Amino acid sequence: MADDLQTQIDNDTSLISLPKNTNQNDFSQMNIIPVAEGDIQSIICSLKTKDSSGYDGLSTKILKMCNSLISKPLSYICNKSIRTGVLLTI
DSSP, rough: HHHHHHHHHHOOOOOOOOTOOOOTTOOOOOOOOOOHHHHHHHHHSSSOOOOOTTTTTTTTHHHTHHHHHHHHHHHHHHHHHHHHHHOOOO
């Protein structure tokens, strides 16, 4: 059944696919734009102000109060994660 499905996918020209000679692991043309401190500040400012907190124990009210203090470290963490491909786990 899997072979039949693969054959159907290979023969279906209506599907969007990469050209056959394209190396799918070649990301040399990919342009990664770093996350700026101002981007983080804008995102935090756009959050609805609430006293309730999530699983991390932080409310958006607290995030907004310390926005200028945490935006630089958060942008560093985001950029490091993008560059290395490693996501933080809490």
